[in-house]
Amino acid sequence: MIHFNSQKASLSSMACRRMRRRAPDLRTALPPLVVLCAGLGMAPIAAAATIHAVGIENQYANVIGQIGGEYVTVTAIESNPNTDPHTFEASPAVAREIAAAQIVVRNGVGYDGWAEKILAADHSAQRKVIVVQDLLHLPKSTQNPHLWYKPETMPAVAKAVAQSLTELDPAHAAYFTANVRKFDAALKPWYQAIASFKAQFGGTPVAVTEPVADYLLQAAGCDIKTPWKLQAAIMNGTDPAPQDVSIQDQLIKQHQVKVFLYNQQVTSALTASFLGKAKAANIPVIGVYESMPTGYSYQSWMLAEVNALRNAVKHGTSTTVLK
Structure with missing residues (x-):
């Protein structure tokens, strides 16, 4: 089954939202991240030798979990539906979590620029980084960053996640492909x-x-x-x-x-x-x-x-x- 790791997150006040989106600091400790298993109908049971993946926003983590199934362990960073994600500030623990991931999915278009900086500071040729903005061929000047509300977004994300999982675990390529079909069908x-x-x-x-x-x-x-x-x-x-x-x-x-x-x-x-x-x-x-x-x-x-x-x-x- 899928195991979702828990980290801590800290959120600042709503002031200076655009500035903080682009240049947060890494000082504060994080509250527990929301476990996504409920959204997938699965229990948080650890699996051995699974691929470690991070979805910066919990909706992307949810998609990773649906495609990777039992072969992926997923952590969501921004998970609290009662707080402003634009004001998120990452801690060193979050930076370590992202740096250790084999797959990272982030939104782009300036929405999670703090994660881009963490990834740039700890570059790894082996890490698969999926930027949704790039999947949709959107310019950095795109005004509305809430890409997950576009009907065409998540099928592209699911396909990219399956490709990254297959590159890391080719023995289960058919399993990941089948889960993409299930995911797409569930969108109908x-x-x-x-x-x-x-x-x-x-x-x-x-x-x-x-x-x-x-x-x-x-x-x-x-x-x-x-x-x-x-x-x-x-x-x-x-x-x-x-x-x-x-x-x-x-x-x-x-x-x-x-x-x-x-x-x-x-x-x-x-x-x-x-x-x-x-x-x-x-x-x-x-x-x-x-x-x-x-x-x-x-x-x-x-x-x-x-x-x-x-x-x-x-x-x-x-x-x-x-x-």
Whole structure:
């Protein structure tokens, strides 16, 4: 069975989020990382002679586990769905964990630049490093780093993980390939839910705080009314332009949107104000996540987000916390 190692992580305040994403320090000790076995339906039993892999974000660790199965031991670094991953600061213990890994999957696009620095400082020709940004052929200037909400992302990750596992353990190549097929098949309900929503509710106007779920909303045919500059300012922890805040307020006050989506992992006085106004206007709200919530696999998490969107539009139901 798969064994998921536990490390410690430390998170700072939400100030200077963009700066810290690119230049964190290695001073603080980490809280226990979330064990991902629940998301895979597997018990944390150690296996001998398994490949040691690290997913910087827990959604990528989950995919590694699904593809590697009993032949991989996976550690997730950023796992807490109740904290802001943009403010993550790595400790020396995390640096050692990453340096010891045979496979590392990280997001790229500046989202986990601290991990890039650790890997550069301890280069290993034997280590397989999968950068999702590169798999999708995205430039560094890509504005929205939340790549796991793109429907095409994880099939590419799963395939790359299988290739890396096969290079390290060619005797089990057929096993890894079969798990990729299972993984892809398990994504079909999500894809069908997206297509169904788009066919029935395409063009639905929505407002957001950050671009966390923008890729999914776009795939579902939603019309994101919130100004991009406002989304980017909130994401990066900078002061938004007053005129953009005013536009968002009017979208809500005048019922120009049917759903309000907010990053429930990152809140501020401004986002709380938007949320309160949406509730007062009886606009259904949805709390979306940057880190995979406990108890989900990647596939079930994404499907739950689409179901929440459908329930909001069709029934006016709010979903602030996935359960």
